[in-house]
Amino acid sequence: MCCVVAAAVLATAGCGDGTRPDGQLIVTGSTTLLPIAEQAAESFQKANPGTNVLVSGLGSSAGIEAVASGTSDIGTASRELNADEQGLGLVDTPVAYDGIAVIVHPDNPVDALGTDELRAVFSGEITNWSQVGGEDRRIDLVNRDEASGTREAFKKIVMKETTFDRSAVVLPGTGQVRDVVAHSKGAIGYISFGFVAPRFSKTQVKAIMVDNVAPSDESIMTGEYPISRALHFLTKGEPSGLAGLYIQHVLSKEIQEGVVPEAGFVPIGDHK
Numbered sequence: 001m002c003c004v005v006a007a008a009v010l011a012t013a014g015c016g017d018g019t020r021p022d023g024q025l026i027v028t029g030s031t032t033l034l035p036i037a038e039q040a041a042e043s044f045q046k047a048n049p050g051t052n053v054l055v056s057g058l059g060s061s062a063g064i065e066a067v068a069s070g071t072s073d074i075g076t077a078s079r080e081l082n083a084d085e086q087g088l089g090l091v092d093t094p095v096a097y098d099g100i101a102v103i104v105h106p107d108n109p110v111d112a113l114g115t116d117e118l119r120a121v122f123s124g125e126i127t128n129w130s131q132v133g134g135e136d137r138r139i140d141l142v143n144r145d146e147a148s149g150t151r152e153a154f155k156k157i158v159m160k161e162t163t164f165d166r167s168a169v170v171l172p173g174t175g176q177v178r179d180v181v182a183h184s185k186g187a188i189g190y191i192s193f194g195f196v197a198p199r200f201s202k203t204q205v206k207a208i209m210v211d212n213v214a215p216s217d218e219s220i221m222t223g224e225y226p227i228s229r230a231l232h233f234l235t236k237g238e239p240s241g242l243a244g245l246y247i248q249h250v251l252s253k254e255i256q257e258g259v260v261p262e263a264g265f266v267p268i269g270d271h272k
Contacts, residue, residue: 025242027055029063029076030149031173032192033231035263036096037076040250043259053246059172060149064090067234073243075234078149078192079156091238094230095250097266099193099220100154101207102227103178105185110134112209115226118158121188124165129186141168142180142189150174153229154190181205190227193220194264221266231265 027037034057041053058066060077067075068088078098081090102118104110110133113121120126121139130136143164144151155164171177174191181187182203193215196207207215211226219225233239239247249255256267 023050023052023242025051025053025074025246026066026072027053027074027076027246028058028066028072029074029234030060030078030231031057031175032078032098032150032194033057033076033095035194036231036250036255036259036265039259039263040246040255043254044246044249047249048245051242057173059145059147060152061147064088064234067236070236073235074239074246077232077234078229079152080229080232081234082152089236090234091236093233093235093239093247093251094268095233095247096231096256096260096268097220098229098231099215099225100150100157100190100227100229101193101196101215102188102190102210103181103196103205103207104188105181105183106204106206107185108134108206110208111206112212114211115158118210119160119162122159122164122168123162124167137186140184140187141165142177142184142187143168143170144177144190145170145172147172150190150192154227157227157229178205179203192264197264217261217266230268 034055037055041055045051045053060079063072063075063077064085066072068090102113110129113132117126117132122141126132127139128136129139169180171180174195177189177191178195181189182205196205213219213225215225220228233247233250235243260267
């Protein structure tokens with residue numbers, strides 16, 4: 001743990017803009033990363049008395065904007081920086097790997113779709129499950145809002161230059177997408193693989209294969225599963241002070257081998 005180092009820097013490890021109390025750290029961004037960020041915050045605070053880590057999930061874009069403007073010490077994102085964000089002076093620390101699972105209702109007989117079929121479904125070209133080997137039932141699209149890093153990653157990997165169908169239901173969080181799909185036999189959506197497991201809800205969803213590959217820790221780690229991504233912690237400049245210590249804690253064996261797999265993600269493999 002970083003307790004000894006922390007004791008030496010707590011007096012000077014306040015926020016970069018100098019407006020927040022010493023010992024306070026603000027982490028803002030991706031809802032996908034909330035399980036890691038929150039649990040790491042709890043153990044970090046216990047190991048470093050006097051610290052206060054405030055974690056919120058407002059979406060990847062909000063997290064990037066917050067850390068770039070100095071209103072947050074760390075921005076969390078489940079997508080890569082876009083062209084406009086590349087020049088903001090942000091330093092990227094990947095903290096885990098994740099797959100984006102395509103989910104349907106458990107009673108849906110469709111178990112697999114190809115990337116091309118997914119693109120046609122989410123663009124509105126394919127509108128009935130019978131067109132992809134399922135029942136004669138309308139496909140109800142469930143999408144994420146434009147602030148979502150999961151949406152941006154899905155768009156980049158699956159949709160490419162094709163636009164989403166505007167008739168889709170648009171929801172702000174992973175949990176909402178999961179719950180809607182769990183209660184609608186015709187629905188299809190996409191969420192972080194880490195949120196598929198029923199431990200996050202009493203409701204059930206089914207993750208289907210994509211290009212004949214099922215999402216799993218192994219297929220995500222090797223890149224065999226086609227909709228895979230890294231999850232990121234971003235700082236304005238090189239991480240230092242409390243932000244640096246907290247990121248070290250997230251990359252520690254304790255978090256990477258405990259919290260990360262328990263949350264359904266794949267360790268980054270860079271233990272420190």
